[in-house]
Amino acid sequence: MSRRKTERLLNLVVCLLATRRYLTAEQIRRAVPGYPDSDEAFKRMFERDKEELRELGVPLEVGSDQQGGGGEEIGYRIPPQAYELPDIHLSPDEAAVLGLAARVWQRASMAEAASGALLKLRAAGVETDVTTAVGIEPRVNTGDPAFPALWEAVRDARPVAFDYQGIGRTSVARRHLEPWGVVSRRGRWYVVGFDRDRDEQRVFRLSRITGDVVPDGPPGTVTVPEGVDVRRIAFDWGDPVSEPRPATVRLRAGAAQGPRRWARDVRAVGDGAWDEAVLTFRDVDRFAPYLARFADDVVVLDPPDLREAVIQQLKAVLAAGADQHAGRDTEREADTAADTVSETAADGTVSGR
Amino acid sequence: MSARTTPKAAAKPAVKPAASTSTDRLARLLALVPYVVNRDSVALGEAAAAFGVTEKQLIDDLNLLWCVELRAPDPYCPIDLSYEGGEITVAEAESIARPLRLKVDEASALLVALRMLAGIPDLHDRDALSRVIAKLESAAGAAAAVSSKVAVEVDAHTGSAGPGGDRTVLGALRDAIAAGRRVHLTYYVPARDENTERDVDPMRLLVVEGNTYLEGWCRRAEAVRLFKLDRIAGLSVLDVPAEVPDDAEPIDVDAGLFRPSPEDVRVTLELTPRGRWVADYYPCESVEELGEGRLRVVLRTPDTRWVRGLALRLGDQGRIVAPASLAAGVRDDAARALARYGMA
Numbered sequence: 001m002s003r004r005k006t007e008r009l010l011n012l013v014v015c016l017l018a019t020r021r022y023l024t025a026e027q028i029r030r031a032v033p034g035y036p037d038s039d040e041a042f043k044r045m046f047e048r049d050k051e052e053l054r055e056l057g058v059p060l061e062v063g064s065d066q067q068g069g070g071g072e073e074i075g076y077r078i079p080p081q082a083y084e085l086p087d088i089h090l091s092p093d094e095a096a097v098l099g100l101a102a103r104v105w106q107r108a109s110m111a112e113a114a115s116g117a118l119l120k121l122r123a124a125g126v127e128t129d130v131t132t133a134v135g136i137e138p139r140v141n142t143g144d145p146a147f148p149a150l151w152e153a154v155r156d157a158r159p160v161a162f163d164y165q166g167i168g169r170t171s172v173a174r175r176h177l178e179p180w181g182v183v184s185r186r187g188r189w190y191v192v193g194f195d196r197d198r199d200e201q202r203v204f205r206l207s208r209i210t211g212d213v214v215p216d217g218p219p220g221t222v223t224v225p226e227g228v229d230v231r232r233i234a235f236d237w238g239d240p241v242s243e244p245r246p247a248t249v250r251l252r253a254g255a256a257q258g259p260r261r262w263a264r265d266v267r268a269v270g271d272g273a274w275d276e277a278v279l280t281f282r283d284v285d286r287f288a289p290y291l292a293r294f295a296d297d298v299v300v301l302d303p304p305d306l307r308e309a310v311i312q313q314l315k316a317v318l319a320a321g322a323d324q325h326a327g328r329d330t331e332r333e334a335d336t337a338a339d340t341v342s343e344t345a346a347d348g349t350v351s352g353r
Numbered sequence: 354m355s356a357r358t359t360p361k362a363a364a365k366p367a368v369k370p371a372a373s374t375s376t377d378r379l380a381r382l383l384a385l386v387p388y389v390v391n392r393d394s395v396a397l398g399e400a401a402a403a404f405g406v407t408e409k410q411l412i413d414d415l416n417l418l419w420c421v422e423l424r425a426p427d428p429y430c431p432i433d434l435s436y437e438g439g440e441i442t443v444a445e446a447e448s449i450a451r452p453l454r455l456k457v458d459e460a461s462a463l464l465v466a467l468r469m470l471a472g473i474p475d476l477h478d479r480d481a482l483s484r485v486i487a488k489l490e491s492a493a494g495a496a497a498a499v500s501s502k503v504a505v506e507v508d509a510h511t512g513s514a515g516p517g518g519d520r521t522v523l524g525a526l527r528d529a530i531a532a533g534r535r536v537h538l539t540y541y542v543p544a545r546d547e548n549t550e551r552d553v554d555p556m557r558l559l560v561v562e563g564n565t566y567l568e569g570w571c572r573r574a575e576a577v578r579l580f581k582l583d584r585i586a587g588l589s590v591l592d593v594p595a596e597v598p599d600d601a602e603p604i605d606v607d608a609g610l611f612r613p614s615p616e617d618v619r620v621t622l623e624l625t626p627r628g629r630w631v632a633d634y635y636p637c638e639s640v641e642e643l644g645e646g647r648l649r650v651v652l653r654t655p656d657t658r659w660v661r662g663l664a665l666r667l668g669d670q671g672r673i674v675a676p677a678s679l680a681a682g683v684r685d686d687a688a689r690a691l692a693r694y695g696m697a
Contacts, residue, residue: 017448117459138560187562320672
């Protein structure tokens with residue numbers, strides 16, 4: 001980095017903040033030290049400087065002072081009321097939760113933004129070093145490679161394109177999306193938006209995006225429809241929820257602790273080697289694999305469709321190796337099935353130590 | 354149920370070390386003046402710490418600010434400051450006496466995080482949270498609008514903390530931490546499908562990857578362990594003070610919860626397109642495309658029992674390729690289970 005450039009940009013900000021009139025490029029060149037003599041070089045450097053200030057979030061206003069007797073030539077200024085952070089005063093308990101919030105983000109993009117915000121709030125007089133008495137430390141990971149590009153696209157209302165490998169799909173497909181929002185649940189990120197290929201709203205999981213997310217249109221061209229709640233779209237899976245049904249099962253005595261945690265009417269049967277219990281379920285396709293996981297510690301007695309589904313599941317395990325199935329459009333079903341019954345990554349592998 | 358500890362403290366600085374681009378430095382300079390103005394005078398060391406720079410860098414920043422000079426129409430120096438005796442004071446700050454507005458990214462990073470915190474049940478500071486959200490929204494103005502397009506949901510378990518208690522597990526644990534009390538847990542371990550009983554000296558609560566955990570000194574394991582709140586089947590706060598050993602290191606959650614170990618077993622699975630979710634849900638050592646949407650993944654685990662359960666759940670969505678003994682074990686499980694249905 002160059003100290004001289006920082007100095008020049010600083011002078012430029014101070015100069016444009018101090019002026020009420022629009023200053024022309026030529027006036028700026030005279031007022032701010034550090035610009036080169038050559039017209040061409042000055043023009044290039046000034047353009048770059050303006051761009052840098054905009055990236056920094058400095059509101060650079062372009063206009064002219066015709067009515068004020070100025071010329072028609074275009075000029076620049078920074079209106080202080082657009083530049084300045086309004087007053088903000090936080091009590092110690094408020095500052096403590098703010099400090100906690102600033103530590104939430106684990107990865108570069110959002111973590112840096114949070115630090116930048118904290119810096120400005122400190123500058124405004126907020127004391128953020130208050131030790132938190134909250135007793136809880138939340139962390140959010142935005143490690144998906146697609147996250148930064150999608151966040152920028154959402155922020156800038158810009159359409160994107162990317163390759164997507166859906167669950168149950170045999171190949172990746174190019175998808176074109178007008179992104180409305182990005183949301184996270186259980187540590188996994190999803191992007192919600194209008195799918196230009198399917199002509200309807202869709203949800204994509206970031207971990208299934210392969211390769212780069214690239215802009216697919218100019219900024220400002222995505223409109224989030226009135227009343228859209230990205231959270232609801234992402235987590236409302238849309239398929240009609242079946243009514244809960246009771247299942248009668250046998251659980252091996254002393255085993256199947258998982259199902260026992262929410263079983264009711266548990267009673268010993270026979271010689272005490274087994275218990276009979278009632279479990280509640282909604283979806284056979286999700287529940288049968290969950291029960292199969294307990295192998296011969298769980299036996300389904302009723303209803304017949306669930307019993308049959310578990311038998312088929314176990315037969316499929318025996319027949320393993322043959323890939324008979326490519327899926328229909330089962331992205332969501334597969335997802336939810338996994339959500340409902342999985343030990344998540346951390347648990348599964350971290351467990352048993 | 355628990356992760357290995359690392360010999361690294363979990364604390365991380367809220368402000369990252371200053372980056373070295375000139376715009377980053379400019380951002381710092383623009384914040385530095387109002388920072389001092391708002392506090393009348395600040396010690397060099399304190400300001401350096403607040404901005405995450407060395408005192409030497411800070412002095413260079415101050416010199417640079419002091420040198421600001423406008424040459425037209427009349428030459429003048431708009432900023433007057435001093436750091437004599439190690440105390441920074443600003444006598445004249447002109448137009449940069451107030452900090453720059455928050456950018457969209459900055460406002461969003463804080464607002465999204467604050468709203469996530471507001472989604473954690475039983476956080477006592479809910480009131481402070483809504484106040485700070487309102488203040489920040491108002492201070493950020495238009496920059497706050499985009500933050501509603503990003504949301505993080507936390508699956509904070511709020512189950513009851515045992516019979517007769519109207520406290521949630523989270524609330525009871527917070528109280529135990531605040532009071533420095535030992536707790537007794539009945540803890541479900543899915544990998545072994547068993548409930549375990551243990552005394553734990555609580556250290557703190559963590560929310561990582563959308564799940565809530567208790568970090569504590571497990572007296573049974575004699576080590577720091579993480580306990581997932583939704584697996585706590587029973588909780589009682591004991592009338593015994595917690596005794597966390599001085600050398601108990603908090604888990605570095607930023608490094609991820611999964612710590613591979615040399616003793617881990619490698620398990621290779623082949624997945625059909627419908628079984629690809631496994632690669633999303635479990636940390637895989639390697640993921641290899643086999644064509645037509647099929648995957649080969651390698652998992653590492655200290656305990657293969659849960660992988661057997663996974664294979665049974667996968668059904669026709671995938672199979673264990675190696676170790677062969679594990680694959681045979683899964684087939685045995687399935688055959689024994691089928692025998693219970695009268696199908697040998």
